Amino acid sequence: MKKILKKSSIYTVLSIAVIISILPVLWIIMLSLKSPMETMALPPKLFFKPTLESYRMLFGGNETTNVVDLKMYLKNSFIVAFSSTLVTMLFATLGAYSLSRFRFKGKNMISIIILATRMLPPLASAIPLFLIFQNAGLFDTHLGLLMAYTAINIPFAIWMVRGFIDDVPVEIEEAAHVDGCSRFGMLWKIIIPVTTPGIAASAAYTFILAWNDFSLAMMLTSSNVKTMPQVVLSFLTPEGIEYGPMTAAATIALLPPIIFIIFAQKYLARGLTMGAVKG
Amino acid sequence: MKFSPRKDKSFENFASKGGVGTKAYEPYLWLAPASLVLIGLILYPWLWTFYISLQKWNPLMQSSPIFIGLRNYIQVLTDPNFLKAIKLTFILTVGTVSLQFLFGFILALLLNTDIKGRSVFRTLLMIPMMLTPSVVGLLWKIILQDEMGVANWVLTELGFKSVGWLSDPSLTMPLIIMIQTWSHMPFVLLMLSAGLQSVPNELLEASKVDGANFFQVLWSVILPCLKPVIVLVMLFRIMFALRTFDTIFGIWASSGPLKSGMVLGVYLQEQIRVLWNFGAGATVSYLMLFITLIFTAWPMLKIYRGESR
Numbered sequence: 001m002k003k004i005l006k007k008s009s010i011y012t013v014l015s016i017a018v019i020i021s022i023l024p025v026l027w028i029i030m031l032s033l034k035s036p037m038e039t040m041a042l043p044p045k046l047f048f049k050p051t052l053e054s055y056r057m058l059f060g061g062n063e064t065t066n067v068v069d070l071k072m073y074l075k076n077s078f079i080v081a082f083s084s085t086l087v088t089m090l091f092a093t094l095g096a097y098s099l100s101r102f103r104f105k106g107k108n109m110i111s112i113i114i115l116a117t118r119m120l121p122p123l124a125s126a127i128p129l130f131l132i133f134q135n136a137g138l139f140d141t142h143l144g145l146l147m148a149y150t151a152i153n154i155p156f157a158i159w160m161v162r163g164f165i166d167d168v169p170v171e172i173e174e175a176a177h178v179d180g181c182s183r184f185g186m187l188w189k190i191i192i193p194v195t196t197p198g199i200a201a202s203a204a205y206t207f208i209l210a211w212n213d214f215s216l217a218m219m220l221t222s223s224n225v226k227t228m229p230q231v232v233l234s235f236l237t238p239e240g241i242e243y244g245p246m247t248a249a250a251t252i253a254l255l256p257p258i259i260f261i262i263f264a265q266k267y268l269a270r271g272l273t274m275g276a277v278k279g
Numbered sequence: 280m281k282f283s284p285r286k287d288k289s290f291e292n293f294a295s296k297g298g299v300g301t302k303a304y305e306p307y308l309w310l311a312p313a314s315l316v317l318i319g320l321i322l323y324p325w326l327w328t329f330y331i332s333l334q335k336w337n338p339l340m341q342s343s344p345i346f347i348g349l350r351n352y353i354q355v356l357t358d359p360n361f362l363k364a365i366k367l368t369f370i371l372t373v374g375t376v377s378l379q380f381l382f383g384f385i386l387a388l389l390l391n392t393d394i395k396g397r398s399v400f401r402t403l404l405m406i407p408m409m410l411t412p413s414v415v416g417l418l419w420k421i422i423l424q425d426e427m428g429v430a431n432w433v434l435t436e437l438g439f440k441s442v443g444w445l446s447d448p449s450l451t452m453p454l455i456i457m458i459q460t461w462s463h464m465p466f467v468l469l470m471l472s473a474g475l476q477s478v479p480n481e482l483l484e485a486s487k488v489d490g491a492n493f494f495q496v497l498w499s500v501i502l503p504c505l506k507p508v509i510v511l512v513m514l515f516r517i518m519f520a521l522r523t524f525d526t527i528f529g530i531w532a533s534s535g536p537l538k539s540g541m542v543l544g545v546y547l548q549e550q551i552r553v554l555w556n557f558g559a560g561a562t563v564s565y566l567m568l569f570i571t572l573i574f575t576a577w578p579m580l581k582i583y584r585g586e587s588r
Contacts, residue, residue: 010389017386018403020461025406027429028418040427043436091312098309110310112583117321119571121522123547124564127331127557128324151320154313183305205409214413214525218552229413233529247421250414257409265405269473272466273508 025254032251036244054244058252070231070249077228079142081210084149089203091150092157097187099158100165101173111159118155126219133220140221148220149210157206160271164198165191201267208260228253332561339555351562360538361563364546365570367452371542372520372574374456375463379516382460383467390468391475401472408465415462416529420445423454445530448539455540458526463519467512474508475501514578521571524548543567
């Protein structure tokens with residue numbers, strides 16, 4: 001009897017926590033599926049006929065009420081997040097292999113410095129980046145944001161990938177070494193295939209960090225390369241707020257992180273604990 | 280218990296055997312691309328930021344930079360708004376990090392019991408973790424709107440007075456702490472859950488056989504085992520709490536009613552983006568780095584010690 005009571009109280013607490021966690025998100029998704037006229041109507045109708053009208057307004061489906069053309073900003077966000085993830089993962093995997101497999105002078109120092117580069121808020125390196133980019137013609141370009149995000153995300157990516165490489169037994173490589181396989185061959189033919197889930201999770205994490213950034217994009221772009229977070233906030237104008245399209249745009253912005261968490265959290269725990277947990 | 284982040288699997292013999300992968304410069308070569316990016320786009324800008332912090336410079340007023348030594352630092356450190364920002368940032372960091380730990384730890388312990396549907400619960404609890412911070416601000420803004428928000432509607436339906444969530448200055452900090460806890464508690468939960476799973480079962484069984492109660496087990500078995508993870512989580516959570524900006528900006532697009540939400544991140548943004556005061560902005564950046572260092576030196580040192588063991 002006592003056991004049942006204990007169990008049911010555990011379920012109750014967990015259920016309440018789940019409701020608090022997801023209700024705000026579900027609420028916004030629900031608002032985005034109402035017709036734009038009723039988005040904020042009170043009392044809120046819980047049962048309604050879902051419509052994609054708010055979404056249509058975002059993609060120029062209805063010319064009279066077309067607020068912004070979200071396509072361009074979605075494209076910007078995807079291009080920048082995706083390309084910076086590719087570059088980040090390439091450089092980070094090479095670096096992580098070195099930190100995991102070689103023994104060399106200054107190794108601990110280097111790995112701590114790499115982590116320390118994440119100490120400052122992104123805005124702190126934004127003034128010089130802004131000046132450099134202005135002069136180099138990189139301001140408000142995809143390439144500029146790509147470079148900034150790569151720099152910001154490399155430290156975490158190195159630490160995460162390193163954790164996954166550390167888990168691979170060294171003996172396989174020793175065997176390959178005897179067979180005359182080069183170091184790069186080992187990374188490419190042994191390490192990467194074995195750690196694919198971990199590397200994929202790290203890549204997805206990097207993608208989301210780039211996708212989520214607001215402050216660097218605010219500083220380094222003006223009109224051409226605005227990204228999703230900026231656009232979602234731009235519905236807040238002094239003249240009033242278009243709640244329908246705003247909730248729809250917010251939903252679209254939140255979808256990649258939600259999908260990511262659902263599929264990658266298992267590997268995320270392993271990667272983020274950076275070996276502090278012996279698995 | 281010592282912090283031991285990872286087993287060192289670099290294989291001395293293999294590396295010094297001769298043949299491929301033996302040249303002394305090779306480890307550095309592998310690190311070169313990442314290092315170049317970090318040096319060129321992070322470390323070099325940091326140094327430059329320090330130089331800018333010694334200048335009086337406002338590009339909006341077309342002024343060219345004038346070297347003024349440490350005067351920016353004196354000016355910023357005597358600005359009442361900056362001192363207020365430090366105080367608010369401190370309140371925010373202590374408040375949200377301890378709440379994140381409290382809730383994260385309780386939920387991690389509950390998830391570590393033999394209940395059904397663990398992975399479903401875990402996944403759903405994780406959802407707020409990686410949501411775009413600025414959009415999170417907006418999301419709560421929509422819910423907490425003074426007149427149109429659903430929160431106040433529920434309150435009035437239940438017979439309470441509606442609350443000026445977003446317009447009452449005295450509610451600003453509790454609100455920010457609450458939202459930050461909502462979005463970052465999952466991170467603590469995720470890491471502590473991973474840590475709990477690695478606590479050896481034999482230890483738990485043994486202490487139960489010895490008749491230890493739950494709190495004794497918690498104190499003398501679970502917490503010591505979790506220490507390395509706790510240190511790491513502390514490092515991350517403090518680091519990110521100190522730079523909170525996006526969510527606040529997502530709600531108010533400013534420092535909130537009567538500047539009641541003016542934490543360091545918002546203060547920095549106002550110096551750079553609103554006042555275009557590059558000299559003072561750079562100064563604030565450096566002071567923030569200094570504050571971050573004070574808060575994170577201890578966990579960093581722990582990790583470093585573990586690394587070099």
